[in-house]
Amino acid sequence: MNKYFSTKMSIFVFAAPALLLFTVFCVYPLLPEIWMSLHKHDGFRSLGFVGLDNYADAFNNSSFWTAHRNTYLIVGISVLLGLPLSMALALFMDVQPPRLRRFFKSSAMFPAILSVTVVSQIWVAFYEPNWGLFNAILKSIGLSSWTHSWLTERRTVMPSIGLVFLWQYIGLNAMLFYTGIKTIPKMYYEAALIDGAKFVQVCMRITIPLLQDVIKYVLILSTLGSMAFYSHVRVMTAGGPGDVSRTVIYQMYYTAFDTSEFGKGTAIAVIFILECLLISFLIQRFVAKEKLEF
Amino acid sequence: MSKASKTAGLILLAGLLLVASACGAKKNDAQPSPSAEPSESSTPAASNSESQAPGEKIKMRVITITTDENRNNIMEKYIKPNIAKALPNLEVEFEPGGGGEDMANKLKTLNASGDMPDVFWDDAGYFTPLKSTGSILDLTPYIAKDGFLDKYAVPDALKHFDGKIYSISSGADTYFTPVIFYHKDMFEKAGVQVPTTFDELIGISKTLKDKGMVPAVTPGKDGWGPKLYMLQQMIQIGDPQAMADLVANKTDFNNPSVKAGAARIEQLAKEGVFPDGIANLDYGPAMEMFTSKKAAMLWMFTWELPNLAKDDTVDFFPFPSAGDAYDPAKFVQFWGSPLNGYAVSAKTEHPEEAVKLAEFLAMADALYFESTGAPIALKTGNPPAESSPLMKKFIDWYNPIPTKIPSLALNSLDARTSAELSSQGANLLTGEYSADKFAEAMNKVWSENTWFDN
Numbered sequence: 001m002n003k004y005f006s007t008k009m010s011i012f013v014f015a016a017p018a019l020l021l022f023t024v025f026c027v028y029p030l031l032p033e034i035w036m037s038l039h040k041h042d043g044f045r046s047l048g049f050v051g052l053d054n055y056a057d058a059f060n061n062s063s064f065w066t067a068h069r070n071t072y073l074i075v076g077i078s079v080l081l082g083l084p085l086s087m088a089l090a091l092f093m094d095v096q097p098p099r100l101r102r103f104f105k106s107s108a109m110f111p112a113i114l115s116v117t118v119v120s121q122i123w124v125a126f127y128e129p130n131w132g133l134f135n136a137i138l139k140s141i142g143l144s145s146w147t148h149s150w151l152t153e154r155r156t157v158m159p160s161i162g163l164v165f166l167w168q169y170i171g172l173n174a175m176l177f178y179t180g181i182k183t184i185p186k187m188y189y190e191a192a193l194i195d196g197a198k199f200v201q202v203c204m205r206i207t208i209p210l211l212q213d214v215i216k217y218v219l220i221l222s223t224l225g226s227m228a229f230y231s232h233v234r235v236m237t238a239g240g241p242g243d244v245s246r247t248v249i250y251q252m253y254y255t256a257f258d259t260s261e262f263g264k265g266t267a268i269a270v271i272f273i274l275e276c277l278l279i280s281f282l283i284q285r286f287v288a289k290e291k292l293e294f
Numbered sequence: 295m296s297k298a299s300k301t302a303g304l305i306l307l308a309g310l311l312l313v314a315s316a317c318g319a320k321k322n323d324a325q326p327s328p329s330a331e332p333s334e335s336s337t338p339a340a341s342n343s344e345s346q347a348p349g350e351k352i353k354m355r356v357i358t359i360t361t362d363e364n365r366n367n368i369m370e371k372y373i374k375p376n377i378a379k380a381l382p383n384l385e386v387e388f389e390p391g392g393g394g395e396d397m398a399n400k401l402k403t404l405n406a407s408g409d410m411p412d413v414f415w416d417d418a419g420y421f422t423p424l425k426s427t428g429s430i431l432d433l434t435p436y437i438a439k440d441g442f443l444d445k446y447a448v449p450d451a452l453k454h455f456d457g458k459i460y461s462i463s464s465g466a467d468t469y470f471t472p473v474i475f476y477h478k479d480m481f482e483k484a485g486v487q488v489p490t491t492f493d494e495l496i497g498i499s500k501t502l503k504d505k506g507m508v509p510a511v512t513p514g515k516d517g518w519g520p521k522l523y524m525l526q527q528m529i530q531i532g533d534p535q536a537m538a539d540l541v542a543n544k545t546d547f548n549n550p551s552v553k554a555g556a557a558r559i560e561q562l563a564k565e566g567v568f569p570d571g572i573a574n575l576d577y578g579p580a581m582e583m584f585t586s587k588k589a590a591m592l593w594m595f596t597w598e599l600p601n602l603a604k605d606d607t608v609d610f611f612p613f614p615s616a617g618d619a620y621d622p623a624k625f626v627q628f629w630g631s632p633l634n635g636y637a638v639s640a641k642t643e644h645p646e647e648a649v650k651l652a653e654f655l656a657m658a659d660a661l662y663f664e665s666t667g668a669p670i671a672l673k674t675g676n677p678p679a680e681s682s683p684l685m686k687k688f689i690d691w692y693n694p695i696p697t698k699i700p701s702l703a704l705n706s707l708d709a710r711t712s713a714e715l716s717s718q719g720a721n722l723l724t725g726e727y728s729a730d731k732f733a734e735a736m737n738k739v740w741s742e743n744t745w746f747d748n
Binding site: 044124129130153236238239240241257259260 | 405427508517569570572714716720727
């Protein structure tokens with residue numbers, strides 16, 4: 001059997017269906033999209049070739065930059081805050097007794113399996129400024145001056161939405177880290193224990209270095225997942241008030257569908273694809289370059 | 295060729311077949327593809343009913359509004375119980391369309407993908423792209439031929455400015471206008487009177503707030519209120535002529551009266567007339583705040599009047615004046631547009647049956663609104679229903695008003711201007727955005743508004 005599975009032909013055959021589907025549904029649609037981005041287009045027909053005007057228009061639109069600022073804020077929250085917290089949760093889970101560990105595993109996965117709409121609506125109720133949970137708690141402990149109209153004030157709207165995203169996916173990332181931790185051979189820990197290493201030292205010297213492939217995977221997943229952030233915004237604020245909470249994907253949707261300017265919308269999409277490719281390349285190039293085997 | 299290569303080839307072929315079948319078009323080749331040029335056919339097309347086997351039902355898809363209580367009532371009480379009997383040859387599948395921008399985007403997407411429903415709720419907001427792609431049927435020859443047109447009190451009111459009829463409705467839209475509903479008992483408890491001027495409105499709102507009540511509520515999320523009526527009302531109460539001019543594109547957002555209207559919205563938000571978070575308040579929660587008496591006033595269209603009239607403590611008053619030029623007995627905004635109503639896809643395989651279905655749906659609307667005592671333009675053949683006292687009060691106020699100004703949202707905005715007005719309107723409601731910024735942003739979009747180019 002091995003001789004069949006180790007040939008180049010068999011590799012091609014097994015990869016072909018996925019490659020074909022990827023080409024048909026991901027690569028091929030890019031071509032008409034690029035073509036559309038060079039035209040004035042209302043979604044149904046081209047209204048004339050405009051060259052790079054749609055791109056220039058996107059760069060000159062303040063909402064485009066607001067959307068970028070918001071998107072990268074979410075990426076920052078997700079990566080700089082979310083990943084360390086997920087890792088801490090995974091390490092914490094790993095040292096718990098089995099029964100407690102099972103509880104934490106279930107709890108960690110629970111938000112991630114809930115529908116985004118359900119989660120967003122629950123948090124909209126929490127954030128409700130007049131009788132929502134957060135303001136009620138703040139008032140009850142004498143911090144009335146800290147209350148906000150969380151989803152309509154410019155300063156608070158994006159961090160508020162970011163917190164929901166963080167809450168929903170922190171557990172999922174923790175589970176991915178935890179699964180990675182479980183693949184590390186026990187002998188390393190036993191050796192560290194004999195040498196008298198403390199928990200923090202074990203984490204810093206053994207666990208995290210040996211998890212670099214998982215960290216890289218979660219980093220790419222979190223970064224690109226946060227860049228595609230849309231559904232929470234759609235349900236919680238519809239990008240508003242005004243354009244205050246639009247992300248790049250929302251701005252693209254708004255431009256294409258709400259204003260019927262599909263040429264400009266696809267120009268934003270093309271720019272965004274290039275950004276995603278660049279970021280993905282940078283992560284691949286600079287994160288976990290050396291292969292560690294154990 | 296080796297056995298392994300043959301096996302590999304077969305697997306690859308199977309994969310290709312799988313992809314090909316998944317990508318294959320569902321409809322047969324005879325289905326006309328979306329045309330770049332509008333279809334201008336004005337004669338009833340031959341129905342494809344002949345292709346149906348005897349006894350086999352024709353399948354129809356309908357997408358209609360599903361956001362408010364009236365629509366749910368119409369569906370549950372008038373459509374579902376009667377459709378099988380009224381149209382025994384049809385098997386109708388209803389898809390919830392939502393409302394507002396969601397509905398618009400759904401139909402625009404279906405249109406772009408060539409998957410339009412046979413019958414759908416048309417709206418001025420998304421009519422233009424449907425018409426420009428030849429996706430909406432001119433109903434005139436069909437409804438003239440079967441006599442449905444004669445059931446309208448004013449048939450000409452159904453015509454678009456190109457002289458064709460694209461949508462049929464109960465005609466209740468013409469009687470929808472924004473008013474301020476209020477709870478009489480809450481006003482009494484707070485010791486306030488119905489305001490007759492804008493300043494009085496601000497004054498009573500402060501009193502209501504001091505008494506621990508939310509003064510007024512309206513849907514603000516995605517700029518719903520500001521776009522559909524609030525900006526128009528706030529301009530109109532100061533200078534109705536400026537509002538009429540704006541709707542007719544005779545002025546722009548630099549007009550001092552238009553700017554003053556925007557400034558009034560900014561003032562309302564800053565003075566706390568609306569609850570915190572109004573800019574993110576959806577339709578349902580806004581209604582709930584009023585009906586549960588958390589809010590004393592509800593700024594809303596009269597399509598909610600039949601439901602609100604069930605509560606004896608609810609009354610309404612027109613928007614109070616902000617200047618001598620406005621008198622609520624002389625000027626009013628009306629919602630109606632000939633484009634709002636049930637429409638038929640020009641791509642349907644069964645146009646005659648689809649038109650019959652649209653007629654049935656329009657009649658269901660008419661029967662429902664008639665049962666609430668609301669005025670309608672489509673004759674049902676029933677004797678006039680007994681109106682509630684609130685409805686009588688409304689009709690007695692509304693009908694004699696000599697100047698009815700069309701709605702800006704339905705009669706003056708292309709897709710981009712409409713979307714930007716939503717965004718900018720929501721900004722105004724935050725109280726953190728000045729009327730000057732609003733006017734500047736809107737004026738830029740207004741100068742590129744293509745609505746009047748058609």
